[in-house]
Ligand SMILES: Nc1ccn([C@@H]2O[C@H](COP(=O)(O)OP(=O)(O)OP(=O)(O)O)[C@@H](O)[C@H]2O)c(=O)n1
């Protein structure tokens with residue numbers, strides 16, 4: 001796992017993109033509107049996420065992937081909340097994989113480009129982790145955010161469970177950042193159900209994945225209680 005990386009200035013040879021994936025319907029949340037539009041501290045979750053990226057030293061070009069039937073809803077929200085952070089809208093696909101792929105398609109081919117992919121529903125991502133992710137990817141080709149498990153871990157296979165060495169196990173978060181050619185090439189593959197994140201797609205092309213330290217506060221809003229948890233984390237900052 002990478003330790004701290006100097007984050008004072010972005011490498012100017014690279015331009016940065018952020019694909020914020022918000023193309024899901026939030027079935028586990030069971031809310032009337034998809035969870036990415038729910039209010040957190042009085043503002044839609046998505047606006048927190050976009051602003052976290054745009055406020056970094058990289059000021060990435062932001063590509064927002066939304067479900068087809070929520071584009072005008074989002075535009076109305078931007079007016080209501082006077083949200084002016086620049087971003088480009090793209091329509092999502094049937095799975096997260098297809099949504100990322102749609103986002104990648106509008107980024108011109110350029111080997112000096114860094115592309116971060118981030119779940120819209122991880123609004124508590126810090127500026128430091130985003131910058132660390134871009135810096136590390138610029139140096140090593142890719143950077144995948146992950147944290148150590150705080151609980152003991154077991155592998156359950158063929159009806160038998162077996163303890164694992166906890167220090168060998170990481171829980172993967174986003175952002176996941178790549179040099180353009182790594183991720184663009186990887187997303188030419190056909191979809192597989194084992195592709196649960198971008199790292200698993202890139203790894204399938206034979207490349208090594210580098211981990212950078214994430215945060216226990218970088219939660220993915222998934223279930224109804226997660227909005228209250230996110231509110232508490234925000235208040236504690
Ligand atoms: N077809 C999809 C599915 C998911 N996502 C995005 O990927 C992120 C992580 O997915 P998840 O938390 O599973 O979101 P949902 O698919 O919306 O939730 P659920 O699985 O409960 O339906 C979210 O920001 C979600 O909007 C996406 O862009 N396109």
Ligand SMILES: C[C@](O)(CO)[C@H](O)COP(=O)(O)O
Nearest residue numbers: 096119172173174196197220
């Ligand atoms: C991409 C991800 O957030 C990394 O932890 C995760 O794999 C998304 O999983 P989900 O089941 O689509 O929420």
